[in-house]
Amino acid sequence: MEQSMEVLKVILRSEDISLSEEAEPLCISQIEQLQGCEEYANGRTIRRYSDLLCQMLEQRCIRNAAQYTADDPRAYEIQAEDVPEISVVMEKLNISL
Secondary structure (H helix, E strand, O other): OHHHHHHHHHHHHHOOOEEOOOHHHHHHHHHHHHHOOOOOOHHHHHHHHHHHHHHHHHHHHHHOOOOOOOOOHHHHEEOHHHOOOHHHHHHHHOOOO
16 A cells, blocks of 8 residues: 555656645545455556546646646645545546445
């Protein structure tokens, strides 16, 4: 579990993105649930999960474009609101229980 979270953080850091304190426990819980699935494949699943989180972040930034400036740290941090429900994660990653 810790290794998967570290991989997630490294991937996000490579995109200059971080996880908020509120988002991190949600991600931990979701990764634990994903690890219990047959289709879970360590690096590949975490990469796809990080891509999904980044898409959600981008959608939030687009929705709130008028409020964010280019140097606004909220535009570079995954917030709890960016973490979709586990059912959405599993659907987007094509994983089933």
